[in-house]
Amino acid sequence: MSLVEFSNVCFAYPSSQRLALDGVSFTVDEGEACALVGPNGCGKSTSLRLLVGLDHPSLGEVRFAGELVDASALRDARFTKRLRQRVGLVFQDPDAQLFCPTVAEEVSFGPRQMGLSTEEIERRTDDCLRMFDLERLRDRAPWRLSGGEKRRCATACVVSLAPDLLCLDEPTNGLDDASRAGMVAFLRSFVAAGKTVLVATHDLQLVSELGARTISLAGR
C-alpha cells in the first residue's frame, strides 16, 4: 500500500473556473523521496494542500496511508489531528506560517499541542533548533528573521511534530549556499531514516541531490 495515493484528482479553486488539477494520479511509497515538478501554476502547491485537507478535491480521491482524505473524513477531529501530525506541510511562503512570539516558541508549538512531557518538548525544540542552525536565534521574533532564516524556522517548526511524511513547497527558495546544503543534508537524513519526503519544486538540482523520483504534473 502506498503512503500517498492520488487517483484521478480534479480540483478548481472556487473563485476560478479553471482547473488547478485535471485528472492527476500518482503514488508515493513509504521511504521514498519524490518531487512534484512542473511549470508555475501546474498544481504542485495545490496537490500538497489537498493532501493535508486544506482543500478537497472536486473529483477523484486523495488517500494517505490508505485512508480517504476528504471533507467528511476531516469532520472527525481526531482523524484530522492525526493526519496533520503524520503529514507535515511547509508552505512556500514562510511568512504565512510563523505566528509565535519567538523562534523557540514557534518550534515548540507542535510538541506542546501533542501533550508531550516537558523534557520531551525541550528535547525536540533543542534538536530542531540545532538541526536547522537556529540556536542563536531562539529568542528572536520570527518576523524579524531574514528570508532564509524564516524558511529554516518554518521547516523546523513542522519537523518538531515528528511527521512520517514531510511535504515542502519550494524549500530552497531564497536560501544561500550554506543553508541550502544544510537543508539538503537534513532531507537526505530524513529519507535515510525511512521517512518520506515530497517536495514541490522547480529546482531540478535539488531533485537530483535528493535522488528523488520526479512526478510531473502536466501543465495546462
Place this chain on the structure above:
Amino acid sequence: MRANQSEQESCGSQGQEPLPEWLSRGSSYEPSVDRDSFARRNVLALTRALAKLRSEVDPVGQRPWVDRALGVVTPALRLIGTLALVACVSMARNLAFAWLMLAVLLVLCAMRPAHRIAQIVGPAALAALLAFVVNVPAILLGQASAPVRMATKTFVTVGYVASLAQALGSDGMVAALRGLGLSPHIATVVDLALRDIVLLGEAATSLSEALSLRSVGTNKDKTSSAAGVMGVVFVRAQRLATARAEAMELRGYGLDWTGGRTRYRLRMADAAYVLALAAVVASFAYLEGAMV
C-alpha cells in the same frame, strides 16, 4: 547543521547528520479530542469568509450579456442612475411602480449566475424582512398594507444597490465616486484601504491555516495563538504599507498629483443608459399621475 553526539543515531550515510531518535522512529501519536475543535474549524472558516468578502468582479467573459452591456456605461453615471431609481421607488405612493421595478430587478437577477443572485437577493431579503417587522405595528394603527409596501420598496431599493455594488466591485465604486468629483487622494486612500483589507484577509487566512495544521492536539492557550496570528498580520500590514508608499513615491505620486482624469466624453452606451433612465422616470411620473 551539526550533529549531536549524545543522541541515538539512525542510519546515516556519509556527509549526512543522523536524525534524533524521536524523529526517526515511527509515529504513534493518538490525539485526544479537544473541546475547541469546533472553534478551531470555525475560526478558519471565518477568516476564509473574510477573505472572500471582497465581491470579486467576474472577468468579462463570464458575465451575462446584460452585465456586459451595463459594464460599458460610465460607473459614475450608473451610480447616479441607481440613486435616481432608489429615489423614485421610495417616493412612489402607487405600488405599481415598485412592482414594475421589482419585475425588472428579478429579470436582471434571473440572468446572473447563482452566487451573484445570492449576493443580491440575500441582503435585499434580509432588509425587506427587517422593514416588514418594523412596520408591523402600523397594522394596529389602521395601515394594514404598510408592512408589505415598505418591505417591497426596501427589497427593490436594496436589490438595485447591491446589484450595482457587486457589478462594479469596490474599485468600480471608487471610480464612480471619483467621476462625481471625489478628490483623487481620498479615492486612492479608499482604494488602497480596500485592497489592504483583501490582502490582510489572505494573510490571516494563511496564518490560520498554518495554525490549524499545527494544532494537532490540545491547545491550552488558544488566545495567545489567535493573538499571535493577529499580531503578525498587523506587522505585515505595516510593512506592506511602508513598502508601497516608497514605491508610489518613486513613481511620481505626490501631493500635487491630479489623479490623471481625462475630460468626460459622451459615449453611445451612456446615451442609451440615460434614455433608459428617462423612460423609468417617465413611467414613474405616469404611474403616479394615474393614481391621482
Place this chain on the structure above:
Amino acid sequence: MHIPDNYLSPATDAVLAVAMVPVWIHSARKVREELDQKQISFVGMAAAFSFLLMMFNVPLPGGTTGHAVGGTLIACLLGPHAACLAVSVALGIQALIFGDGGILAFGANCFNMAFVLPFVGYAVYRLVLGDAPSTPRRAVALFVGAYVGLNVAALVAAIEFGIQPLLFSDAAGQALYCPYPLSVSIPAMCIPHLLVAGVIEGVATVAIYEFVVRVAPDVVIEPESTARKASSLAPVAVLVVILVVATPLGLLAEGTAWGEWGADEIAETGAGYVPAGMENGFEWEALMPDYTLGALPDAVAYVISAIAGVALLVIAFKLFSLAARPRNAYAG
C-alpha cells in the same frame, strides 16, 4: 386544474397536504443526489415552461377553459423528482402571488399536478419507450406519457371534487364545499382533458422536449448516449422569451375553467346555491389576482405576470443549485 380555496373541505386539504410532505422531502433528496449544479439551475427553466403552459388557457367543450401543465415534460427531461419540485414551486408562486389555485388547497393541487401527473406520466413514458429508444418512438412515448399523466391527474382532481358533497353536507343536504357529485365532476373534468387539454399537453411536451434535447443535450438526464459537450442555454432562454410574449393569447379564451369559479359565479353554473363553505371561507389577497395589476390593461399585466413568474422560478432554482454538487464534466 387549479383547485381554488373552499372547494375542498379543510379535512381534504389537510390530508393531501400531509401526504405531500414525505413526497417533497424524498424528491428533494433524490434531486440533490442525481442532479448537478447546472441541471438544478435548469430545473428553473423547465419550471418556467410549466408555468407558461399553465398560462395558455384554451377553450374546452362545455364552455369552460383549461390548460396544459407540462409536468411530464419536466419529468422526462430531469426526472420525476425534479418535476415534483418544479411544479410545486410554480404552483406556490401561482397561489401566493397570482391567486391561481388556493392556499389551503395547495397540498391538493401539488398532489394532483406535482405528484400524480409527473410520476404517472414518466412511468407511462418509460413503459412505451421500452429498451430501444428511437426518435419516433420517443416522440410517441412522450405524447402518450404526457396525455395519460394529465388525464389521470384530472381524474384524481375530479374525484377530489366529487366526494365533497358526499362527505361534507349540512343538515339540509346542501354541500358545504364543491356542490357537484362524482357523476358530474368526473365527466366535466375528464372529457375536456381527454379531448383537448391532453392533446395540447402531449404536443407541447414533445415539441419542447425535442427542442431542449437538440440545443442543450447535456442538461437532460437521458438519453445517456448523446454528446455531453457543454452547451449554452441561450436558445432555451429565447424560447422562454417567445412564450412569455405570446402569453396574452391565453387571455383570448373566455370563461373560467371547470371547478375554478369564484363564489359569485358558482350559483349560475347550475348548482343554484352558493355552498356555505365558499361564502364564509378563507380568502387570500393575492398581489396580482388573476394576473391583473391595477389599472394596467389585461394583456400587459399578463405579460408582466409571466415575466415575474419565470424570473422567480429561475432565481429560485439557481439559488437551490448553490447547495448542489458542482458540474462534473469539465468541457474544454
